[in-house]
Amino acid sequence: MDSDGSINIVIVVQARTSSSRLPNKIFLPLSGEPLLVRMMERILAAKTAATVVVATSTEEDDDAVEELCEDYGYNCFRGSLENLLERHYLAGLEYKADVVVKIPSDCPLIDPAIIDKVINFYIQNKDKFDYVSNLHPPTYPDGNDVEVIPMHILKITYENALMNMELEHTTPYIWERPDEFRIGNVQWETGLDYSMTYRFTIDYKEDYEFIKTVYDELYEKNNLFGLDDILKLLEEKPEIKKINEKYLGVNWYRNHLDDLKTISPEDTRLI
Secondary structure (H helix, E strand, O other): OOOOOOOOEEEEEEOOOOOOOOOOHHHOEEOOEEHHHHHHHHHHOOOOOOEEEEEEEOOHHHHHHHHHHHHHOOEEEEEOOOOHHHHHHHHHHHOOOOEEEEEEOOOOOOOHHHHHHHHHHHHHOOOOOOEEEOEOOEOOOEOOOOEEEEHHHHHHHHHHOOOHHHHHHOOHHHHOOOOOOOEEEOOOOOOOOOOOOOEOOOOOHHHHHHHHHHHHHHOOOOOOOOHHHHHHHHHHOHHHHHHHHHHOOOOHHHHOOOOOOOOOHHHOOOO
C-alpha cells in the first residue's frame, strides 16, 4: 500500500500463442486489430486505477506477444509457460502489487463495467475477504472473468499449491478451501444466471466466429459496447448466438471433476 493509503492494483492478462485448441487465437483479427489488442482496449477502459500487464511465457513462440506489447506500449512480463500461479505471483512482485487481478486473454468481450464492479467490491470489503471474483458461483455470461487476489494470499498460494491444476489455473488452491480463506463473490445484479447458457469466451473456431460477428455488428457504432449491447444484439439476431452454442457450458472444470471439491458436474459440460 502506498504512503497515501491507496492500493497498488495490477491487472494481469495471461496470454500465450500455444493454445492447443485454437493456436494463435490472441492474434486473430477483430475489427482490424489482433484479438489481444481489442481485449486490452476494453480492460484499459475500466475506470479503476490499475497497472495492466500482459503476462506471457518465456518460450520462443511467445516472443511475438512481447513484440506486440512493445508495438502498442503495453507492459509485458514473461514467466513459466505451464505454471500460471508462478507467472501471476512473479508479475505481482515485479510491479509491486498489493493486489493482483487475474483476467485471462480469452475474454475479448469482457465489459469494463464488470471489471470495475468486481475490483470495487473487493476494495470496499478488503477487510472481509481474502479473494473476490465473479466466478464462485458464476452468473455473468462466460467470458467476463475477474478474480482479485491480495498479494499476501497469492504468496501463501504460491508457497503451498502442489497440484498441477492449482499451478495451471492460479486460484483453485484458494477457492477450493473456503474453510481456510474468506471467499467473496459478485453476482450479476439482474438476478439472472447466464454462465452456462451464453458463451463469450474463445477456445474454438466457432467461438471466434461468434465474437468476430459481434464485433462486426457493434464495434463501429460503439467501440466499448457493453454486456447489455451484446445481449440486445443476440435478442434481435438469435442466429448469432447459435454460432457457438454447441460449446455452451464447456469449461476447464470438466477435466478435473475428480479433484475439485467445490465444483459439481452441473457446473460444466462435456463436449
